[in-house]
Amino acid sequence: MAAPNATTVRDLRRSNRSRALWQVFLSGPLTRQDIGVQAVLSPATVSNLVADLVADGVIIEVGLEDSNGGRPRGLLQVNPEYGYVIGVDVGETAFLVELFDLGLRLRARHVSATDMAVLDPQDAISHVADGIRSVIARSGVAERSILGVGVAVPGLVTRQQEAVVHGQSVGWEAVPVESMLRGLVDLPVLVDNGAKTLGQAEKWFGAARGTDDAIIVLLGMGVGTCVISNGEVYRGATSSAGEWGHTTIMVGGRRCRCGGRGCLEAYVGAAAIAARYAELTGASYTASPASLEGAVAAIIASAPGDQAASEVLDEVVTYLGAGIANLVNLFNPERVVVGGWLGHALGAGLLPRISEAARANALRLPFSGVEIVPAQLGQDAVALGGATLPIAKLLSAGAMTVPVRAERRPAFTIS
């Protein structure tokens, strides 16, 4: 994970520290020997690094492993009290701000119901800042021990210098969330797309754990993915990779809210399901994001007996299967995780059928190496995912206080 391209012996040290630390964080508690094996470091080096890390308070020794005739192995873990992180979920109907320790135990939470439709970006950000101040106060944690804030937002996030959010669904056009928030709270701020943070949470703690090539599919109002490649979130050139919902699955097909035709989301998105059901039953349909979840749940529940409902779901299975097959063909993952509130609702009973539909549409070979599984974390893990952003930064830096030393040149790029 994030091998910090080392060129000097000092970089090497940091790189090794980082490797050891990642291991302990993700699969701790671990013995020194485990670290050596997993991070490919000699016992002497591990001992040396661990001593440093313990001295810095980043990791702590928690108990001993039982021995059978020899000195017992010490168990090492990241020190939960080393620092704290804040994760923010900027949702379309509510803001969720959560403060965690480094063990990802929730220490404080702040929820504010809001309607993004009537909130301009400036107001939204100041609500977020209020939430941040609130969880800090409530948790009683010293502000200087907070490592950073990770903000998950709906919509595309691009980064030239700072993260800028383009939230089509909430009417945000090039909102520089990162710098705006930095002006309100004096903490490191990291911004990323909600699907990507949730995906990272599933990768670290959920159904994508232990996989280096996975795709987390998120179904809800919108339809998105988080692609994990080589153990890291795949971003592409401007960090907007994984936009699956508006890929064309039916040329010239149904109209989509994005203005296009035949987008996947126009067939398997929550709004599409409700609209299609209404169309079949002749019911008058008024889309309201708030009631959508109940409406879709009702359709799924009534499917066994209800002709229209089961027809709608058949269609969802078909299109979703084709869409997942496309992902399998293009990305060749070893696991596809189906999540999002709609994913959970469908997954319970329909996953085998979706899987079968994917098999029918995918190439045999890539499909044979993939497993399709339900997500393990709920929608509330978006904020947790946000909190992973500053943690990833910490771990990749090896939890070293950055030495003040001018970078020689820009980053490493070929031609």
Place this chain on the structure above:
Amino acid sequence: MAAPNATTVRDLRRSNRSRALWQVFLSGPLTRQDIGVQAVLSPATVSNLVADLVADGVIIEVGLEDSNGGRPRGLLQVNPEYGYVIGVDVGETAFLVELFDLGLRLRARHVSATDMAVLDPQDAISHVADGIRSVIARSGVAERSILGVGVAVPGLVTRQQEAVVHGQSVGWEAVPVESMLRGLVDLPVLVDNGAKTLGQAEKWFGAARGTDDAIIVLLGMGVGTCVISNGEVYRGATSSAGEWGHTTIMVGGRRCRCGGRGCLEAYVGAAAIAARYAELTGASYTASPASLEGAVAAIIASAPGDQAASEVLDEVVTYLGAGIANLVNLFNPERVVVGGWLGHALGAGLLPRISEAARANALRLPFSGVEIVPAQLGQDAVALGGATLPIAKLLSAGAMTVPVRAERRPAFTIS
């Protein structure tokens, strides 16, 4: 490019050697200063490394840069005579074997027309081996100075221990090309999918040069891609990523030779174009791979006046645009390169329309950062791409004779 995850100071040396060498190879001739800037190394280190590399004969000093009042800068280049590589294109109708020096200058070529349909894998491989022996003999190069053979094959390539080829279009089922060929020629053998080798060639020397996130789209009988991510070929879990031709673009659509329905290839593949034209004109159509290229060229040429032809091409533009848009949404590249023989044929006149169709189907933001350009290398670059495989291996190893030292443990993986 391939930062060899260093953990010891020796690894560090090799890593830095590798960085310098990659730079010189890809953007040489270069001065020592250039290397320092691009690879982020101090002048002293560059000097040191270069001295080593020159002593090993890997790079050579070629001329001096003009000075204006100071010692002139020496220009460094990879020594073309340091070693030789062989690239093999296992095509469906011919085998092409080419021997290059490290400057990628062609030194010898061997072509053998063959019909894969009537050739079993064992025979095919022995033809390839003959070709390899032939180019070695013809070039007069000492066998021990040959660094390796890179073989580009049609079909999927998976690698557990050794590369195994699954070539649906040529009827190959799990053929262990790597070990078979290794039994016949005493050289390092590397096997990869033809689209990926061509893509790597475009990335190193062609239209994808200088980009870290690109997609090379290959149109011909089949429809495939090579995805470049972070400057390297994206492979996925089992190295079969990028299978674009059989992604569904039209649920329940036209039948495809893969057995599925609505695959992209069934709309924009060469066979589909010819078949569709025949259907519209009522002509009897007999698909023959050999005549296909001419038939499609004729359709394209006659399009301005021919109603049926222009209708067929309109359709191709529409579907291809949607397909490319899907790639842009999912991978967020900064460049899409359109190649393959059909790509060249279409590209000449239709690229603007294809581009426009892609724009119409892609999300605004990712599309705004992408340029769609024609490929610069022809289909014969598949063998050249094969030759890049052993070169990549050489460069990533820093052209160091591998020290015989037991690896401590498996590779670096998280949890």
Place this chain on the structure above:
DNA sequence: CCGACTTCCTCCATGGCGTGAACTATCCTA
């Protein structure tokens, strides 16, 4: 032709690093 100057490159002392081998710590068993 010669010195002054400029720029590039190399050499060297220094501080860091990971490593194997020797050594110490800590437990179990008898």
Place this chain on the structure above:
DNA sequence: TAGGATAGTTCACGCCATGGAGGAAGTCGG
């Protein structure tokens, strides 16, 4: 309580990149 086993630490060693000093190789003006 001694002996054995396993875990962890210390230390000398060899290797590395680096800044600074100094050598190399040109240009330019006289």
